[in-house]
Structure formats: structure tokens, C-alpha cells
């Protein structure tokens with residue numbers, strides 16, 4: 256069996272029961288209803304065992320005595336018992352449907368909440384299809400398990416025990432004949448459970464991989480079509496789909512085999528009991544009514560016994576679904592990405608408060624944005640690879656705009672991600688007006704620092720919603736201002752103005768339009784600190800000049816770090832920092848560096864000097 260592609264947390268296999276017991280916190284609130292439903296199901300099932308006893312009474316009594324009134328009475332009793340069984344079945348479904356839908360919704364909501372809190376490094380590692388399939392298919396499986404197999408495992412268990420007690424008290428020798436297959440069946444079920452749970456895990460993981468491929472193909476449809484890669488994608492998809500089919504066939508084969516044995520062994524025992532019973536009735540050792548009741552009871556036990564294979568299969572898949580759900584829920588930030596906030600190391604005033612004063616104090620060493628000995632290594636980087644950042648020291652004074660320049664792959668984007676703590680620095684510290692960002696509550700940090708990334712993601716929402724996402728509590732005036740600053744006034748001319756829905760990932764807008772909206776989102780809250788990752792890369796020269804002019808006004812009142820590739824962006828900044836070899840090797844004005852630093856001059860003149868090509 257081949258491994259699945261995206262399986263960042265290959266699990267250690269728990270026992271089925273232990274895996275399913277972890278669902279208890281979610282099931283707890285509806286335990287009363289579930290218990291009531293289970294009791295009803297048990298009662299309903301026991302009714303089906305009482306029916307043969309009524310039959311025995313009828314055969315040995317009114318039928319043998321040819322007494323019609325007794326037969327009518329017996330018929331009435333059977334009708335009442337049958338109706339009661341049907342009513343109990345209905346009540347059980349009515350009791351569980353709504354609360355179990357709530358359990359599923361609660362689990363989905365907590366998974367989503369947890370995913371939002373997990374660090375970017377987690378999302379870098381996990382394929383999105385794996386998360387998607389866990390949030391949909393696996394949770395649906397768990398709801399089905401709670402609604403049906405969980406109850407029926409209990410019901411069938413109770414029914415089988417009660418049924419065999421009745422059989423043994425009616426005629427113990429025949430009862431023992433029926434009990435004979437129990438031991439081989441238990442051994443078989445254990446063997447089946449082991450094999451089936453492996454197949455179920457592989458099938459569910461492969462479904463996650465398949466989801467990833469579909470998602471990537473849909474999102475990357477332009478690349479797929481543009482490069483005529485649809486056949487290649489189809490082949491990749493067909494190979495994965497073939498893998499899913501193989502595991503599903505293996506599951507079906509296992510289930511078919513176990514079901515066949517579960518059905519055949521009791522049938523053989525029933526046949527043997529029937530032959531023995533008829534011989535004893537013929538010998539006059541046993542009444543016909545007792546044999547009828549015995550066989551009816553045995554037949555009533557057929558479904559509870561036979562359905563065990565099917566129930567065990569769903570239970571196994573549900574245990575796997577629970578494992579897959581909790582693998583995500585158990586994920587915590589890895590070492591170096593503390594979930595809790597460490598104590599502040601710098602004694603300083605509150606960031607944000609009193610910043611007007613700080614803004615005036617260009618010479619104040621603590622004020623502004625400061626990076627001290629900042630080191631960063633990606634958690635999944637090879638152990639022998641050097642850290643991307645190896646001791647970055649940089650001070651951006653309050654109100655100053657600093658451009659960050661460096662070769663491709665030098666770590667500029669990585670550095671900008673450390674400031675809003677999308678990644679945690681592995682060493683060193685970053686301070687905002689003297690306060691360590693590691694000590695700031697994330698909500699506060701995110702209010703202080705705004706970011707716009709190179710790849711401007713827009714959500715399936717209106718233009719206004721996308722922009723206002725950048726500032727809590729901002730309204731129409733802030734929206735209009737931010738759109739003006741980002742030269743995104745085109746939004747007013749869209750069919751529904753700023754209430755226009757932009758498609759998935761804003762695909763209906765051009766790259767430059769998306770970038771301007773992302774910029775508007777970054778500036779809408781008038782943040783104290785602004786981090787822009789090459790914000791003008793997708794703009795034409797004319798729009799770039801207009802955005803630059805508007806940005807100058809915003810930058811005059813904030814402390815900003817701008818990743819820049821082009822001289823035009825660099826010229827927005829007061830000073831420039833050159834990132835090279837994981838360190839800031841030079842800081843100065845554009846003109847100072849242009850004349851005093853060969854690497855910077857080469858970068859700005861467009862000479863090819865890739866980080867990859869340089870000896871470290």
C-alpha cells in the first residue's frame with residue numbers, strides 16, 4: 256500500500272475505543288438525548304424479542320386448542336407490539352437528528368477557529384485539501400456514527416445478550432448450538448478490525464490528497480490552461496483517484512469477506528438447531544410452540560448479528576475520522592513559536608500611546624521599529640541549512656520609511672512576516688516603540704502593524720468588506736479615504752460600487768486592481784507601523800506614479816518598512832537597508848548606497864546577482 260502524499264502528522268494508531276472516546280467533550284451537551292434515544296432503540300429491539308414469546312403462547316394455546324377468540328387476542332397483542340416498536344424507532348430519530356447536527360456544527364466551528372489560530376508555519380506544512388476533507392467528510396462521518404452505529408452497537412449488543420438468555424432458558428441445548436459460532440466470530444472481528452482500520456486511514460488520507468489536487472487545479476486553472484497542462488493534471492488526478500478506488504475496493508473486499516462469514520456461520524448454526532429441534536419435537540421431547548418461539552427468537556437475532564460487520568466498519572472509519580480531526584486540533588505551535596506571550600524584556604511605555612512624542616524624537620533609541628540580532632529558520636528547513644536570517648539589526652525611526660532591498664531569496668518577505676508575528680523569530684527581538692512584540696497581545700500588535708503582501712489576496716466578499724477588514728470599527732469615510740490613498744477609486748465605478756462582490760480570490764479584478772485594494776486594506780486603519788511587501792509590483796508606470804504620490808502622504812505619518820525591487824519604490828523611502836547573507840549589511844540613503852555599495856548599485860542597475868549564485 257503506497258503512502259499518501261500530504262500527511263504531515265502520520266499518526267500513531269490508537270485503539271478504536273480510545274479514539275472515539277475523545278469525542279466526549281462534544282457529545283457531552285447532548286448526552287441526555289443520546290441516552291434516551293439509545294434506551295428507546297433498546298426497548299424497540301426488545302419488543303422484537305417479545306413477539307416470538309407471544310407467538311409461542313398462541314401456537315401452544317389458542318391455535319392448539321382451536322380457540323378463535325384467543326387467536327384474535329394474540330393478533331391484537333402482536334399489532335400493539337409492532338406499533339410500539341415502530342413508534343419507538345420514530346421517536347429515536349426525532350430525538351437525535353437535531354442535537355447531532357449541532358454536535359457536527361460545533362466540531363466544525365471549533366476546527367475552523369483552531370485553524371485560524373494556528374501559526375503560518377502549520378499552514379505551510381499542511382496541504383489545504385487535507386484540512387478541507389477533515390472539516391467536511393470526516394466530521395460528517397462522525398455525525399453518522401453518533402446517530403446510527405453508536406446506538407446500534409449498544410442496541411445490538413443488548414438484544415443479542417437478551418436474545419441468547421431467552422434462547423438458553425427456552426431450550427439450553429439448542430441455545431448452545433446457536434452459541435457455537437461466537438468464538439470464531441470474535442476472532443474474525445478482531446482480525447478484520449485491524450486490517451480495516453489501516454485501509455480506512457489510507458482511504459481517508461487519499462481522499463484528502465484528491466481534494467488538494469482538485470483545489471489546486473481550480474485555483475491554478477489559468478496556469479494549467481496557459482501551459483496546456485490539463486492532460487498532465489488529468490493524469491495526476493486519475494492516478495490519485497485510482498489510489499482511492501484501490502483502497503475503497505480493498506475495504507469493500509474486507510467488508511464483503513467478513514460479512515459473508517458473519518452471515519454463514521449463524522445460518523449453519525440455525526440450520527443445525529432446526530434439524531435438532533424438529534427431531535426432538537418428533538420424539539415428543541419438545542413442544543411445537545417452544546420450537547416456533549425458539550426459531551422466531553433466533554431469526555429475530557439474525558439482523559443484530561449480521562449487521563455487526565457493517566457497524567464495525569463504520570465504527571472503524573469513524574475512529575479514523577476522529578484521529579484525523581484531533582491531529583489538527585492537537586497541533587500546537589512548534590518549539591520556537593510560543594503560544595503564550597513571554598514577559599516583556601524591555602521596560603518602555605505602551606506602544607501606540609505616546610507615539611506622537613516618540614515620533615518627534617528621531618534620536619530616541621527605543622522609539623520606532625527596531626530589530627536586534629533577529630534570527631529566523633523555517634521549522635521545516637533541512638537541519639544543515641543556515642537560518643534565512645542570521646542576526647538582523649535594524650532601526651527604523653518613528654515616522655521614517657525604510658526600504659528593504661536584497662537579492663531574490665535573501666529573506667525580505669521572511670523578515671516582513673516576523674513583524675506582525677506571522678512567524679516567530681528564533682532568536683533576537685523586535686520592538687515597536689521600545690516594546691517587545693513577543694510581549695504584545697496579538698490583537699494589539701495587529702492593530703499597530705498593518706501589512707500588504709506581494710500576492711494580494713481578496714476574499715469572496717464586497718470591495719468594502721475586503722478593505723474594511725484592515726481596521727476594526729472603520730466605516731464609509733475611512734473606506735473612501737483608503738481607496739483614494741491607494742488610487743483604487745476604480746472601485747466606485749464597479750457595477751455596485753464598493754458593494755460589488757469580488758470573485759473567489761478577487762479573480763474578476765486585474766492584478767493591479769487587486770494590489771491597490773490590498774494596499775487600501777493596509778492603510779485603512781491608519782496604522783502606526785506599515786509593512787509593505789513590494790506593494791507596487793503589479794502596477795503600470797502611470798498608476799505606480801499616482802499610488803506613490805498618495806503613499807507619500809500616508810508614509811509621512813507612519814513608520815514603514817517597504818520591500819522594494821525597483822528604484823521607483825526605493826525612492827519612496829527615507830533610507831534603504833540592504834539585506835545580504837541573512838544580515839543587514841548596509842543602511843543609508845539611496846544615493847549614499849548607490850555610490851558607496853557595489854552590491855546595492857548592482858541590484859539597482861539590474862545586474863544579475865542572485866542569492867543562489869553567490870558564495871556565502
Ligand SMILES: Nc1ncnc2c1ncn2[C@@H]1O[C@H](COP(=O)(O)OP(=O)(O)OP(=O)(O)O)[C@@H](O)[C@H]1O
Pocket residue numbers: 379633635636643661662663664665666667668669670
Ligand atoms: N515556508 C517556507 N519554508 C521553508 N523555506 C522557506 C519558506 N518560505 C521561504 N523559504 C526560503 O526562505 C528563503 C527566503 O525567502 P523569502 O521569500 O523571504 O525571500 P525574498 O527575499 O522575499 O525573495 P523575493 O525577492 O524573490 O520575494 C528562500 O531561500 C526560500 O526558499
